[in-house]
Amino acid sequence: MTNLHRKPNTNTGPLHDISPEDAGWGYVGFAIHRLSVGDTVSAKTDDREVILVLVEGKARLAAGGHDYGQMGERMDVFERTPPHCLYIPNGSDWTATATTECILAVCSAPGKGGHDAAVIGPLGIALEERGRGTNTRFINNIAMEGRDVADSLLVTEVFTPSGHWSSYPPHRHDEDDFPNMTYLEETYYHRLNPSQGFGIQRVFTEDGSLDETMSVGNHDVVLVPKGHHPCAAPYGYEMYYLNVMAGPIRKWRFKNHPDHDWIYQRDQD
Numbered sequence: 001m002t003n004l005h006r007k008p009n010t011n012t013g014p015l016h017d018i019s020p021e022d023a024g025w026g027y028v029g030f031a032i033h034r035l036s037v038g039d040t041v042s043a044k045t046d047d048r049e050v051i052l053v054l055v056e057g058k059a060r061l062a063a064g065g066h067d068y069g070q071m072g073e074r075m076d077v078f079e080r081t082p083p084h085c086l087y088i089p090n091g092s093d094w095t096a097t098a099t100t101e102c103i104l105a106v107c108s109a110p111g112k113g114g115h116d117a118a119v120i121g122p123l124g125i126a127l128e129e130r131g132r133g134t135n136t137r138f139i140n141n142i143a144m145e146g147r148d149v150a151d152s153l154l155v156t157e158v159f160t161p162s163g164h165w166s167s168y169p170p171h172r173h174d175e176d177d178f179p180n181m182t183y184l185e186e187t188y189y190h191r192l193n194p195s196q197g198f199g200i201q202r203v204f205t206e207d208g209s210l211d212e213t214m215s216v217g218n219h220d221v222v223l224v225p226k227g228h229h230p231c232a233a234p235y236g237y238e239m240y241y242l243n244v245m246a247g248p249i250r251k252w253r254f255k256n257h258p259d260h261d262w263i264y265q266r267d268q269d
Contacts, residue, residue, distance in 0.1 A: 004203055004212055008032070008219040014041075016221050018187065023223050027152065027246040028185040029108035030221065035059065035098035042095040049111030050088045051120065051143055051155050053242060055191075057102030061086050063094040063117045070099055073122065077103075077240050078193045080159055082122035085142055087149055089115055105189065109152035109246035120149055127159075132267050137166045145251055154184070154245040154252055160199075163235040169260040170228035172205075176248050181255055184247040186224040188231070190216045190239065197237030203229045206257065228257050 008015040015032040023029075029048065033041050035057075043050075052061065058072035063086060071084040088094045090111025096104055120143060128139045140157040143149050160166040176183040190199060195218045204211040205227040216222060216231070233239035245252065256264050 004223045005214045005216070006221040006223070015219055018221065025185045025225055027109050028187055028244055030187045030189065030244050031106040032189060032219070033104045033106070035102040035104060037098055037100060040095060040097045041104070042093065044093045045088055045090050045111065047090050047111060048108045049090050049151055049153060050094065051107045051150065051153055052086045052088070052094065052096065053105040053107065053142065053155065054084045055103040055105050055242065057098065057100045059096045059098045059102050059104060061094070061096050063088040064092040066117065068119065072102065075100070077191055078238060080127055080138060082125035082140055083142065083157065084122055085120040087115060087118045087120055089113060089117060092117065105242055107153055107155050107244040112151040114151045115149060118149065134164045135168055136161065136164060150250065152246045152250055154250060156243045158241050158243065160231070160233045160239040162233055162238050165230060165232045166239065168230040169263045170230045170257040171254040172226065172228050173252065173254040174226035178249055178251055179253060182247055182249060182251045182253040184245040184252065186229070186243060186245045188222040188224065189242040190218070190220045190222070192218045193238040197234070199231055199233050199237070199239045201229065201231035203227050
């Protein structure tokens, strides 16, 4: 099994640059660029669509010959304000030039030419509370299936308070069996507040063929090729993660672990 726990690059270049080939799967690509003022990064999309997410800071964005000007407002991800994002279709190109210190996420998946380049957020993205008790977390839905903004990509942000669980009860989306379940590969880009903290994420299948528990730090990425994937923030540390999902169809259908589904059912009351 490909290494599921990716530590950030400490040399020059992007913090992460994960291609489908590198991940050992077929759909999701994910990169993180940490830019200083004046730094520029650019790329062609080729056969893939891209959503740029300004996780922190501001940058001037251009795509397909159009200048979108300076985008970004959130200087610290833990402000929990809606992010500024840009969708770029396959067969195009993009450029980002930092106007402040900036963390830029590049989320990609196969494109089908079904959408034009477009700004996503901050309008239309509102922080949503989900769960109960110490399962409460807060969601910025950037590009889930309720928003027809992409061909393949599903992208969302989650803020997990200190001492809380997230992506819980454990659930999986690793079978191409719509409408019962959809096959979706997934990446988690983690941030911790304060930054020296850690979180816990477990990725496991019901048959035990995959069972990895990881201590994740600030800027770590976890790959979820299959199985259940809950995570937790210890007392004293708030956790953020940016999720990117993609698969054969742009639908999010999952099943909870049979041993723990009772928690989900109880919380629907």
